[in-house]
Amino acid sequence: MYIIVVGGGNVGYGLALELQRLPDYEVTIVELNSRRAASLREELGEMVVHGDGSEIAFLEGVGASRADLLIAVTADDGANLVTSQVAHHWFKVPRVIARVNDPHNEALFSRMGVDSIVSASGAVMAQIEATLPEHTLIPLMALESAGLRIVSMRVQSGSTVAGQTLKEAQFPAGVLITIVIGAEGAATPDGTTVLQPGDEIVAVVPRGAEETLRDMVTAGPAVED
Amino acid sequence: MRVIIMGCGRVGAGLAQRLVTEGHAVTVLDTDSFAFRRLLPEFKGRRLQGSGTDDRLLIEAGVEQADVFVAVASGDNRNILASEKAKEIYGVKTVVTRVKDPLRAQLFNSLGLRTFSPTSVGIELAHDALVDEAGR
Secondary structure (H helix, E strand, C coil): CCEECCCHHHHHHHHHHHHHCCCCCCEEEEECCHHHHHHHHHHHHHEEEEECCCCHHHHCCHHHCCCCCCCCCCCHHHHHHHHHHHHHHHHHCCEEEEEEECCCHHHHHHHHHEEEEEHHHHHCCCCCCHHHHCCCCEEEEEHHHCEEEEEEEECCCCCCCCCCCCHHHHCCCCEEEEEEECEEEECCCCCECCCCCCCCCEEEECCHHHHHHHHHHHCCCCCCC | EEEEEEEHHHHHHHHHHHHHCCCCEEEEECCCCHHHHHHHCCCCCCCCCCCCCCCCHHHHCCCCCCEEEEEECCCCCHHHHHHHHHHHHHCCCCEEECCHHHHHHHHHHCCCCEECCCHHHHHHHHHHHHHHHHCC
């Protein structure tokens, strides 16, 4: 598996550290700034290449046409958009992930057909939401080209689906419940799986169905004593 | 026509002057207010300081009502980002984008942006001129 990471900032560096530990992965990190590239190279070695990852001729030189995955994570949204488009349309890289720095640009990146979008502010919001006791639905990942999101939800007591089997719960069409994490650990559910209050569900959700899903796992307004 | 020009360099400023003379309503954007010195003092269009990739500035410039968006700022990627935004998000009908890198210009042209590459044009002109001179 060959992976190209464009952008050697904190995000790209962190990614590269993780990826290079995996045995069957070949990783190249592309960094535009020559001094940053040199210092990364001292630590990570040959995998670091100095150059412009949004330039077709340069990407050709680092083997973009045989890449299985390209991840564009610079701090510049213009560069990330162009790099992801070049990877997708010119080199036909099967899977392309781009970082969005300005949340206003998320809609455009989705429209341009980037497979997955990593939004810094979106990720931070998800972290904050996850720490709140009342959290109900946390976006984990967006599969934009398919119009899907992977979300995590916690079943609240008193909600519509609490105590029901998956079959009875009748989630909206297209919702795929992939894992139910209950008191006894994670399990692959079937129609007879009973959703208990406190269970965590990981689901693939079509765009637009999130609100309905949120309502189904959430209890009504709390009644104050 | 209502025209927004991103980038007040020699090309942006010159184009802005010309379009105003032809009777069009022109707004020029540049991140550096010093760039507006290239416009004549009596320039009748609007000057707005800020980035053409910034949604708030684009809306202030009237992108939602604009007929034409021209991106001639210095960076290829910024020009492309702003142009795609004008076209895909704000529905501007005519979008023209300067992309210096010829291959990148070609790719985004095939993806539906009207791009032009001053590099390709320059190579053609220089080549034709030298062949013409040498042949004399």
